[in-house]
Amino acid sequence: MTANALTQSSTRARRRWRLTLQRREAIACALFIAPAVFGFLAFSALPLLASAYLSMTDYSLAGVPNFVGLANYQSLFSDRFFWQAVRVTLTYAIVIVPAWIVSSLALALIMNQNLRGMAAFRTVYYLPAVLSGVGVVMLWIWIFNYRSGLLNIGLGFLGIQGPNWLRDRNWALFSIMLMSLWSVGWYLPIWLSGLQGIPTELYEAAEVDGAGTWARLWHITLPMLSPIMLYNLVINILFATQLFTEPLMMTGGGPDLATLSYVLYMYNNAFSYLKVGHASAMSWLLFLVSLVVTALIFKLSPLWVHFEAERRGER
C-alpha cells in the first residue's frame, strides 16, 4: 500500500466519523435534555409506576408488599371517610375555583390600569405567592383565633361576635377557603400577561363603534383572555383537589372531619395508619379523575375558548 493510498484511506475514515451539523446539534440537544429526562424517569416516572404497583399491595412501609389485586380500590369505595374526604374536596373545589378565577381576574383588571403606584400594588398582591405556605398558615391561624384573632377583633368593633372559625364545623372549611383566597396574587402575572397581549386596536375600534366598558370587557377582554382562563381553570382545579397544608396545620381535618381533604386523608393513610397501599390507590384515583376532568375541559374548550390563531387559519 502506498503512502497516498494510506492517506486516502485515513481521510475516508475521518469523513465517516465526521458528523453533520444537524447530527451534532441533535447530540448536543440530547445531552442537554438528558439530565431532565433522567430526572423525570428517576423521580417521577419510576415512583409513578411504583405507586401503581403499591396500590395493589398491602404495603405498610414496614415489611414486604404483598399483592392484593384491586382490594384497596374496592375497600376505598366502602370507606365512609374516603367519601367524606371526596365531599370536602369537591365542596372546596366547587367554591374556590370560580372564586379564584373571578377574584384574580378582577384584581388583574384593576392592576392593569395605568395608575400611579400600581407596580407597588402588584408586588404586594403577589407577595403571598412567594411566602412559605407554612408561615402563611401560621399567620392565618392567629387571624382566625376565636378570642384574640384579628378577624374577630375587627368584627367586634362592628358589634359582631365572630364565629369560632377553625373549631366550628360549619365554619372551618369556609375559613380555609377564605384563607386560600389570599393567594390569588399567584395568578396575577398570568392574567396581566394575557391582558397586555390584547391588541389595543381592538379596544380603539370598539370605542369608535361606541362600545362601553362592559361591552369591551364582555366582547373583547374576556374572549381574548379565554385561553388564559382555560389554563387557569385547569391549574386551579388541580390545585384545589390537592388541598393539604391548610387542613393539616389549621384543623387536622377536624372538627368532626369537616376539613378532611382528599390529600390529607391520603397522607394519613400513608403515614399515620401505615396503609401505603390504600394511599397509593387514592393517589391513582385522584390522578385518573383529574385526567378525565382535564380531558373533558379541553374537549369542551372550543365552545368557549377563543384561539385567535386557529380562527385566522380557518379563514
Next chain:
Amino acid sequence: MKSKLITRRRFLQLSAFATASAATLAACAPAAQPGAPAAPSDTQAADVPTTAPSTAAGLTGQIEYMHYDLGPANQSREEAVRAFEQANPGAKVKLSVLPYDEMYQKVAATMAAGQPPDVIYGDFSLLRYALEKQLLDFSDYFKADPVLSKPDLFITDMTDAVQAKYGTSRMHALIMGTWVPILYYNKDIFDAAGEPYPTDDWTWDDAREAAKRLTKPEQGQYGLQFGTTFDNVGWLWWLQKPDDFWAVPQVFPAKTAFDSPVGLNVMRLYYETSVVDKSQITPDENATYQVYAGGFGAGKVAMFSGGDWDAGWSFRDLQFNYGMALIPKMRADYRPALNTMLSTNAIAAATKNPDLAWAFARFLTADKEGATIIGRGAYETPVLKEVAMSDAVLKPEWAPQGYDARVRAAALPGPMYTPYPLNLNLWEFPSKFLDPTIEKLRKGEMKPEEAVAYLDSEGIPYFAAQREEMKKFGIE
C-alpha cells in the same frame, strides 16, 4: 475466520459507558430490600456474646441515635452521648433530633429504604417494625447482661413489660424510663381560694368539686385542664379498675368495651366538666396563651392532668408555685390509675454495628452514669432503681412539692402497659373515631351514653378486623 478487533478508543468508550451505567443503576437501587434486613436473632445467634458487651470493651464505629424533640431534655441526650463516647473512645454516636410526628415518618421512610437509624428512641409506635422483624431481637443480649438480668435492680418489670408490649417472646425495645400521669396544681390559685391542695387519695369527684369552686369565668380562670394528648388517648389512663379493666384491651385488642360502667364514667366526667360545670378550659381559650400547656402554663388554670414529662419539658420554668400529685382515682374503691407508659430504645435489625448499638442502648438504661444523665433530663424516670431513687432524680433543685410522685407512681406494683391500644395502625382509631367523639362531647353535641355506644359500634368491628390482620404475624 475474520476476527473483530476493537479499537482503543472504542474500548474506552464502552468502558466509560459500562461504568456510567453501573453507577447509575447502583444509585437507583435501594440499599437493601424492605423487609429483608440483616436477619435478627436467627442469624445472629452464633454472634451473640456470652456476656453483655461492656461499655469499655473497645467498641468502635459509628451509629446514629434518633429521637424526637424533647425540649430541654435534649441536652440530657447530648450529655449521654458525650459520656458514652468518652467511655468508648473508638465509638461515635450521631444524634438525630426531629419533631415527634416527623420522626416516625422519617423512621418509616428509612426503614423502607433499608437504611434506618441504628438506635431509635420511641414507644409503641414502633410495633409494626417489631412484628415485621425490622427491629433487632436482643433477647439473647438481654439475658446475658449481668445487670438487666436482675429484675430487682429496676423499678419496673423489664422483661414482662416489653414482651407484653409486643405480644411476642421476642424483645425489641429496651425500656429506659417510665412515664406516669400526674395531676399538677397551681398552688397560688389554691392558696388564694383557701382550698386544700390535691392529695394522692383524691378521686375525680374531689377534683371536679374543687374545679367548680376554682372556676372564675370573669377572671378567665378555670379549674381543670386535660393534657394535650387527652383527645386521643389521655383519658384511657383512667379506665382502670382493681381488676385491670380497660375499655380497649391493651395488647392486640380484639374488641372495645367503651359501653361499660367505667367507660361511661370517664365520658361523663369529660362531658360534665365541659358542658355542665364549664370548669374545664376550652381549647380555644387555651390557644390564646402562647406558652407550653396553654392556660395552666399561663397560670389561669388550677389543675392540669398531664404526664410527668411535662415537669421535665418546661414546667420547671413556670412563673408560679405548683405541686404534683398522683392522678385521681375514678372511684374511692379503685386503685390509682398508675398505668405507665414506657420510653424505650429499639435497635434496627439493619444496623451494621449491633454490638455498639446495644452497648449504647444499654448505657442509657442499665449503666449508672447513663441512667443518671437521663434522670437529670427529667423527661422520663430512669428505670434503674438506684438512680430512680437517688437525689439527682427525686430532688432536682427545681423540684416542686410532690415531685417524687412520678417515681412513687412508677414504683408501685401494677401493670405497666401503655395506655394506647396496640394494633397495626396505631393512630387510625383515635383520629377517625375518638377525636370526633370527644369533640362532640366537649361541645355537648353528644351525650356520654351516645358516645360510648358509638365508640363500641365502631370499635368492635374495627379491632376485630385488626386482630384478623395480626394473624399474618402469627398472633392469634
